[in-house]
Amino acid sequence: MAERKENSGTCPVARGLDCVGDRWSMLVLRDVERGMHRFDRLQASLGIAPNILSSRLAALVEEGLLEKRRYNERPPRYEYVLTDAGRDFIPILVAIGAWGRKHRGEGALSRLLDRQSGIEIEPEVIDRVTGAPIGSRPLDLVVPEG
Amino acid sequence: MAERKENSGTCPVARGLDCVGDRWSMLVLRDVERGMHRFDRLQASLGIAPNILSSRLAALVEEGLLEKRRYNERPPRYEYVLTDAGRDFIPILVAIGAWGRKHRGEGALSRLLDRQSGIEIEPEVIDRVTGAPIGSRPLDLVVPEG
Numbered sequence: 001m002a003e004r005k006e007n008s009g010t011c012p013v014a015r016g017l018d019c020v021g022d023r024w025s026m027l028v029l030r031d032v033e034r035g036m037h038r039f040d041r042l043q044a045s046l047g048i049a050p051n052i053l054s055s056r057l058a059a060l061v062e063e064g065l066l067e068k069r070r071y072n073e074r075p076p077r078y079e080y081v082l083t084d085a086g087r088d089f090i091p092i093l094v095a096i097g098a099w100g101r102k103h104r105g106e107g108a109l110s111r112l113l114d115r116q117s118g119i120e121i122e123p124e125v126i127d128r129v130t131g132a133p134i135g136s137r138p139l140d141l142v143v144p145e146g
Numbered sequence: 147m148a149e150r151k152e153n154s155g156t157c158p159v160a161r162g163l164d165c166v167g168d169r170w171s172m173l174v175l176r177d178v179e180r181g182m183h184r185f186d187r188l189q190a191s192l193g194i195a196p197n198i199l200s201s202r203l204a205a206l207v208e209e210g211l212l213e214k215r216r217y218n219e220r221p222p223r224y225e226y227v228l229t230d231a232g233r234d235f236i237p238i239l240v241a242i243g244a245w246g247r248k249h250r251g252e253g254a255l256s257r258l259l260d261r262q263s264g265i266e267i268e269p270e271v272i273d274r275v276t277g278a279p280i281g282s283r284p285l286d287l288v289v290p291e292g
Contacts, residue, residue, distance in 0.1 A: 010256050013176055013239050016246030023167030030159055034287065064249070085249045091271035091280035092241045093159050099238060100162030103210070103231045108290035110156050114276055115284040121273040123280055125237035128268040130260055134237035138261040141180065144254035 010144050019063040024048060024056045026093060029082070032066065033090050037079035065089060091123070098123040156290050165209040170194060170202045172239060175228070178212065179236050183225035211235060237269070244269040 008014035020026055024046070031045050043053050057080060060066040065086035071079050082090075094112065101109060112121050125134045154160035166172055170192070177191050189199050203226060206212040211232035217225050228236075240258065247255055258267050271280045 010254050011176075011243070012246035012251070012255050013243040014173060014246070015250040015255075016242040017169045017172055019246075019250065021169030021172065023163045026163055026167065027160060030157075087281065088245055088248065092238060092245060094280045095238050095241055095271045096162040097157070097159040099234055100158035100160070100165075102234065104161040104165065105158070108156050109158050109161075110287060110289045113286045113288060114273065115286050117276065119275050121280070121285065122275050123271055124274045125241045125269055125271050127260065128270045129265050130263065130267075134240045134267070134269055135233065139267065140259045140261050141256060142259060143256045 019065065020060070020089060022056070024052060025060055026089075026096070028053070028056050028060060029065065029086055029089055030093050032080055032082055032086070033093075037081060039078075042080075060086070094121075094123045095125055165211065166206070166235060168202070170198060171206055172235075172242070174199070174202050174206060175211065175232060175235055176239050178226055178228055178232070179239075183227060185224075188226075206232070240267075240269045241271055 008018050020029065027046055028042060031042055036042050036045055039050075039053065039057070042057075043050060046053065057066065057068075061068050061080070063085075064083055066080045067083050068078050068080055071077055097112070113119065114121055126132060127134060127137075130137065154164050166175065173192055174188060177188055182188050182191055185196075185199065185203070188203075189196060192199065203212065203214075207214050207226070209231075210229055212226045213229050214224050214226055217223055243258070259265065260267055272278060273280060273283075276283065
C-alpha cells in the first residue's frame with residue numbers, strides 16, 4: 001500500500017480510494033452497516049474466501065473504518081462495527097447503489113425506503129453551499145503548488 | 147467477472163461495483179473527466195503499468211462508461227471520452243473526495259471551486275425526496291422475494 005499512498009499526493013479522491021478503493025472492502029462496509037458484525041455472517045453474505053475477507057477486515061480496521069471488538073472472552077470472539085469514518089462512507093455506497101439502479105437496473109432489485117414516509121429514496125450528490133447537484137454547474141480544480 | 151456478477155444478485159450497490167469497483171478504474175474516470183483523453187497522458191498521470199491501464203480502459207469501454215474514439219486515421223490513434231453512464235459516476239468520485247478530505251486531509255490538497263461563486267464546494271449525498279442527508283434519517287432495506 002505504501003506505493004499507492006505516495007501516488008495519491010494531493011488528490012482527496014485518490015486518498016479516499018487508498019482506504020476503501022476495492023469492491024470487497026466496500027461490500028464489507030455495506031454488510032456491516034446492515035447489521036452483519038461477525039466473520040461467519042459476512043463470509044456467508046459475500047461468498048468470498050476466508051483469507052480475502054480476513055485481509056479486507058484487517059485493512060479496514062487499520063484504516064480506521066471498522067473497529068474490532070471482543071464480544072466473548074472464552075473462547076475469544078470478535079465482531080466488527082463501523083467507526084465514524086466508516087459510517088461517513090455509507091452515503092457513498094448509497095450513491096453507488098443509485099448509479100447501479102439507473103445503469104444496471106434490469107430485474108428485481110433491493111430498495112431503500114425512508115422509514116418515516118415509506119417512500120423510496122432518490123440519492124443524489126449535491127454541493128451543500130449552492131444546493132445544486134454535482135455536475136450541474138461548472139467547477140474549477142485548484143491543485144496546490146509545489 | 148462472470149462469477150462476480152452472479153454474486154451481485156439484487157443489490158444495486160454490488161451491481162455498480164461490478165462495473166467500477168476498482169481503484170484504478172475510478173482514477174481513470176477521474177482523469178478522463180479532467181480532460182485526459184489519451185493513453186499516454188493517462189499513464190503519465192496515474193503512473194501505472196501499460197497493461198493495467200489497457201485492461202481498465204477496455205473494461206470501462208465494455209461496461210459502457212467510456213467510449214473509445216478514433217481521432218487519427220493514419221496511423222490509427224484513439225482517445226477515450228465519458229459516456230452518459232460514465233459522467234453519472236463523477237459525482238460519486240466527488241463524494242469520495244469529500245470523504246478523503248475529511249478523513250485523510252493532512253497537508254496540501256487539491257480543491258474544487260464552484261466557478262461562478264469561487265467558493266469551495268461541500269459535497270453531500272442527500273435524498274432528493276426529503277432533501278435530508280443520507281444517514282440522517284432511518285431507512286428500511288427491502289429485498290425482493292425469491
